[in-house]
Amino acid sequence: MTTPVLVYYDMRMLGHNPHGWDPSHPAWTDAVKAMIALQYPNSNLETYSHPERPDRLTAIVDRLMLDPIEGVRWMLPAAASTAQLERVHDKTYVAHIESLEGESCWLAKDTTAVSPGSIEAACLAAGAGISACEAISAGEARRAFCILRPPGHHAHSDHASGFCLYNNLAVTAAHARARLGYERVMVWDWDMHHGNGTQEIFYSDPSVLVVDSHCAAPFYPGSGLLYETGSGAGVGSQINVPLPLGSGNAALLKVFDEVVKPAAKAFQPDILLVSSGFDCHHLDMVCAMDETGFAILAQRMSDLADELCDGRLVLLLEGGYNAQALADSAHAVVKVLAGNPVNACNVMPDDPGCEAVADAVQFHQGLNTRRA
Numbered sequence: 001m002t003t004p005v006l007v008y009y010d011m012r013m014l015g016h017n018p019h020g021w022d023p024s025h026p027a028w029t030d031a032v033k034a035m036i037a038l039q040y041p042n043s044n045l046e047t048y049s050h051p052e053r054p055d056r057l058t059a060i061v062d063r064l065m066l067d068p069i070e071g072v073r074w075m076l077p078a079a080a081s082t083a084q085l086e087r088v089h090d091k092t093y094v095a096h097i098e099s100l101e102g103e104s105c106w107l108a109k110d111t112t113a114v115s116p117g118s119i120e121a122a123c124l125a126a127g128a129g130i131s132a133c134e135a136i137s138a139g140e141a142r143r144a145f146c147i148l149r150p151p152g153h154h155a156h157s158d159h160a161s162g163f164c165l166y167n168n169l170a171v172t173a174a175h176a177r178a179r180l181g182y183e184r185v186m187v188w189d190w191d192m193h194h195g196n197g198t199q200e201i202f203y204s205d206p207s208v209l210v211v212d213s214h215c216a217a218p219f220y221p222g223s224g225l226l227y228e229t230g231s232g233a234g235v236g237s238q239i240n241v242p243l244p245l246g247s248g249n250a251a252l253l254k255v256f257d258e259v260v261k262p263a264a265k266a267f268q269p270d271i272l273l274v275s276s277g278f279d280c281h282h283l284d285m286v287c288a289m290d291e292t293g294f295a296i297l298a299q300r301m302s303d304l305a306d307e308l309c310d311g312r313l314v315l316l317l318e319g320g321y322n323a324q325a326l327a328d329s330a331h332a333v334v335k336v337l338a339g340n341p342v343n344a345c346n347v348m349p350d351d352p353g354c355e356a357v358a359d360a361v362q363f364h365q366g367l368n369t370r371r372a
């Protein structure tokens with residue numbers, strides 16, 4: 001049976017394009033050139049292409065258009081307002097980002113940059129999850145997928161990093177709490193990188209439970225260790241699951257079965273949000289998942305949402321830098337959200353991530369026992 005699924009996208013998000021600058025442009029300082037050489041040793045500055053680029057989104061959209069899925073409703077997001085951004089970001093930071101409208105410049109050492117269309121794109125990306133939650137709250141559908149960029153989970157309350165300007169997921173979670181009556185919001189960040197910005201923003205907030213599975217430090221951004229579990233009233237509301245390079249579908253399924261699901265049952269969320277990066281796909285060259293793995297994760301999250309929170313589930317795109325992997329994975333996920341079930345995924349023998357998941361489960365269970 002087909003289930004309505006809202007897919008948010010606005011082509012103005014393609015206007016974020018810090019790419020192809022003239023190397024004689026004043027923004028190409030020696031420091032920037034050295035930074036690119038460090039991060040991307042094989043790049044040629046004359047032809048340097050920013051990895052977080054517009055065709056990441058067009059690859060997904062083209063695939064959904066060419067191979068349409070029954071039940072999909074295309075939706076336009078509303079841009080996040082300044083007040084909505086300021087729920088999770090410092091006023092001075094939001095004002096700084098807004099002042100860059102129409103500009104080109106570098107914001108962070110890790111190649112976070114803006115082009116003239118970036119601020120409009122960032123406000124739309126930050127507003128997409130809000131639009132999705134409002135539509136779900138109004139009963140238009142129960143599931144939504146937001147195709148957006150720039151991504152968000154590395155954006156801190158007061159600074160940009162890792163290609164992220166505003167923390168799209170945090171802005172969404174804060175809005176769901178502040179305006180839609182959702183008291184408890186649960187997040188699973190299955191992007192390959194630790195969502196350090198999301199962790200920082202909700203670190204002492206017991207109303208937002210964050211499970212974050214990611215490649216372990218020192219892999220970028222170098223945070224997300226097991227013992228980072230929250231502070232003050234938020235102790236226990238951050239559950240990190242660091243994984244080795246090469247982790248695949250079986251490891252991520254184990255994260256769901258042994259971490260996400262029991263944590264959700266204990267927390268009883270009113271809505272589930274996913275920071276849905278697809279960079280664990282093997283075509284991104286670091287981990288070993290494929291689109292069948294993402295499909296089954298989406299299936300299990302949908303079932304969990306049906307069980308706990310009347311089906312409310314919103315996925316927000318984060319990373320993923322291979323166009324084929326993005327298109328295949330996003331299509332597989334949206335297909336599941338639209339009610340096409342999957343029951344199995346490809347599993348490689350001896351997934352190196354499974355042992356790390358078992359270690360994380362043991363660590364977090366130990367914490368719960370000591371707290372009880």
Ligand SMILES: [Zn+2]
Pocket residue numbers: 191192193277279318319320
């Ligand atoms: Zn990532």
